[in-house]
Amino acid sequence: MNNTDIFPQIKIERPLYQKDQLREQLRYEDTKKNLLSHCCGEKLRFKRIITKAVPSIRWLGNYDWKGDATSDLIAGITCAIMHIPQGMAYALLGNVPPVVGIYMAVFPVLVYVIFGTSRHNSMGTFSIACLMTGKAVLEHSDPAYFKDLDVLEASSNTTDVSTGYTPIQVATTVTFVAAVVQLAMYFLRLGAASALLSDMLVNAFTAGAAVQVVSTQIKDLLGISLPRYKGYFALVYTVIDIIKNLEKANHVAILISVIAILILCINNEILKPIVAKRTSIPIPIELVAVVSGTLISQYFFLSENYGIKAIGDIPTGLPEPALPPLSLFKDVFLDGTATAIVSYVTSLSLAMMWAQKVDYEVDANQELLAMGASNIVGSLFSCMPVCASLSRSMIQLVVGGKTQLVSIIASVILVGILLWLGPFFEPLPRCVLASVIVVSLKGMLMQVKDIKKFWKLSKLDAAVWIMTFFTVVLVGMDVGLLVGVAMSLISIFIFSFKPYTCLLGSVPHTDLYLDITKYKGAKEIDGMKLFHYSGGLNFATKNIFRDELYKLVDLNPQKEHINRKKLEATQKKLENSTKTFNEKKLVKLSGKINMTLKCVIMDFSSLSYIDPSGVSMLQNVIESFRKLNVSFYIAGCSDRVYDTMVKCDLVGNGSEAIKIFPSIHDAVECVSFILGIHSAVEDGISRIT
Known part of the structure; x- marks a missing residue:
């Protein structure tokens, strides 16, 4: 059937316009408003301003206490347990006492819950941010304070010059600088720069980051001791050391890892779908694995009899609030700025991925406010700059966490652990924790298969994915993000030259x-x-x-x-010429x-x-x-x-x-x-x- 049989013919009759005539006749007016009139407008009422600046008011007011509370409780308990070993390990990367990693999961996280817009980002310690902070700590701290700390390679990276600053003071100053930079970016509305983080780039970054995280867990799965490498190409050096030390692997640790991974996989692939049909409450298999591993290790003396590595000592007590020394502000400004940008981009890329998976929105600019405010508070309580953790956030999502109430529950539990229950989890085998992390990253690792789809859609976008992924895996996460953003800009530049x-x-x-x-x-x-x-x-x-x-x-x-x-000229020459001219x-x-x-x-x-x-x-x-x-x-x-x-x-x-x-x-x-x-x-x- 022809369209003319369905729709009648339309006769257009109107005056003919030029652009200036159209503007004059229809009273064109520039709708731009100044800041005062914009703020005084009816659309920006006081309630709207408050709820936008403090998103927790909105989601707490609509929280489903019957449907989501149980899932958030289980996820909060599991994430709290995850914070303990990760916090202690990453704190050592920052060259500060291990307990600092636990502090970072309490004080700044509670502030992020108030201002943040991501429901699943697990804020706290993260390897890259801690490594960057650790560099500044080694450079500006007094060497005398490293004598009683477990700082790798401290003697070769520090000088004999006495600075008078403790590692905590340097770390908190870096945190304060990071907070100032992030808050400045918020007021300048630089969150819009997140538009450079395309779905292709986020997909490649998270897949590469998952490979990085798995590589850090292999030594615990095998029960071997390896030096921790800082800086770029850490994965390459780690793989080389793993191959060299395979004969030193602990067979009991391997057996525990295999059993834990099998149980977790059977639950996720078989039992979980069956249980989901009958009830909305998921099986807290990760929590069961952690508690079971702790009890078995304690009563069978796995550490003493079989050399199984445990997470170790967990000190008790809370830090006293103290201002960071502002005299260090100028010295650590570059380190703090770099850490602020890397931690923000990392956290935002993860937040965007979770939001895409669960179908909600993340405000890039509001995330700057949330992280800046978190780091301000963290700098008062002996904390390094916070960042979202890939492994913890993934577990928070897999276990069934719905909102940032998970972080509140985890923080409350960690306060209790810091005060009373810390020693209970000291026997927890690291191989059990590594198994939980590796299994939780399965979905992210499977994103590698998406390269086929990207290649069919656009060769240029696929090249961005490949370069970002391999740079993250082989070089480092921060460089990988930089390369990905740079290549995205280049691709935009190329397309702009093809109108x-x-x-x-x-x-x-x-x-x-x-x-x-x-x-x-x-x-x-x-x-x-x-x-x-x-x-x-x-x-x-x-x-x-x-x-x-x-x-x-x-x-x-x-x-x-x-x-x-x-x-x-030719015609004129022909007219004035008396000779026959070549008409061809x-x-x-x-x-x-x-x-x-x-x-x-x-x-x-x-x-x-x-x-x-x-x-x-x-x-x-x-x-x-x-x-x-x-x-x-x-x-x-x-x-x-x-x-x-x-x-x-x-x-x-x-x-x-x-x-x-x-x-x-x-x-x-x-x-x-x-x-x-x-x-x-x-x-x-x-x-x-």
Whole structure:
């Protein structure tokens, strides 16, 4: 059935407009408002401002205590247990006492719960942020304070110069600097930079980060001791050391790891789907594994009899609040800034992934406020800069956590552990914890298979994925993110240099104008060239625009001007010559001249942006066409583009000012009337007057 049988023919009757006439008649007004009027507007009421700045008010008010509380409770208990060994281990990377890692899971996390928008980010210690902080601690702390701490390679990285600062003081100053930087980014609204983190980039980063995390757990799965490598290519060195030390593997640790992994996999792949059909309460298998491992290790003396590594001593007590020494602010500013950016990008990339999986939104700018406020409080309670942990966040999601109430529960439990129950978990085998982490990363590791889909969709995007993934795996997470963002920018830059251009033709008896190379029913109008340009027109693309224009309209004004001068000279020579002149040469010169083109109409309906360089180029092109008596018009440009043209004096009231029309149909009808060209649409639609 034809569309004409369904829809009636529409007759369009309205005045013909130019852009300035349309603005004047319809009372165009710039809708930009100053800050005062914006804040005083009805839309930004006090309640809305508060709920936006403190998202916890909104989700706590709508919290499903019957449906979600049990899942959050189980997830909170499991994450609390995860915080203990991870916090202690990553604190050593920061060259501070192990208990600092536990502090980081309490004080700053409670602040993040209030201001954060991610429901599943488990904030606290993270290897990269702790390593970057540890570098500053080694450089600026007094070497005397390292004598009683378990700091790897401290003697080779510190000097004998006494600074008078403790490792805690340096670490908290770095945290304070990171907080200041993140809060400054929040007030400058730099959270929009998260747009650079495409789904492709986040997918590659998280898959590579999962490989990194698994590599750090292999030594615990095998029960071997390896040096901890700081900096880049850590995974490469770790794999080499694992291969060298395979003969030293603890067979009992391997057996425990295999049993734990099998039980966890059977639960996740078989039991979990069955239980999910009967009840919404998941089996807390990770919690069961941790508690069971602790009890078995304690009563069977696995550490003493079989050399099984346990998580070790957990000290008790809470830190006293203290201001960081601001005299160190200048010395650690670069370290704090770098740590702030890396921790924010890492946390945001994870938050975006969880939000995509569970279908909710994350406010990139609000995350800056949440992390900045968290680090301000953390700097008062002996904490390093906080960051989301890939493994803990994944477990929080897998176990069934729904909201940041998980973090509150985990923090309360950790306070109790710090005060009373710490020694109970000291016998927990590291291989059990490593098994839980590795199994929880299965889904993230399987993202590697997505490369086939990405390759089919776009070779360039697939290249971004591959480079990001392998850089994260082989070099480091921070460098991987930098490479991914850089390649994403390069891909955008490349696409911006490939604007879509074509010539439009009129669909007979309509006001539609379509690409003549794709729509065979669209016909060109005699004497006119309708040039369509899609993209931005700036200093970088102006030459591409000009070349595409000359190519499609089949007229280069410079060459045309030269050919016309040659033709005039030849004709004059022929008139004054008494000899027989070679007429073939005259015919050849005449063939190079385009005498049929009378008008060029630029369809700028898809022009997203134009800068002064683009306007200047456009002005030169228009002048060059006018010298050949070819009229030049613009149609369909946005108000943003039009305003730029006005500011650059391309549009004005003089006789030489270019005419701009609100639609291409207005331009075609006007030019047809002025030049006396028969319009392909005038037979089907009444002439617009």
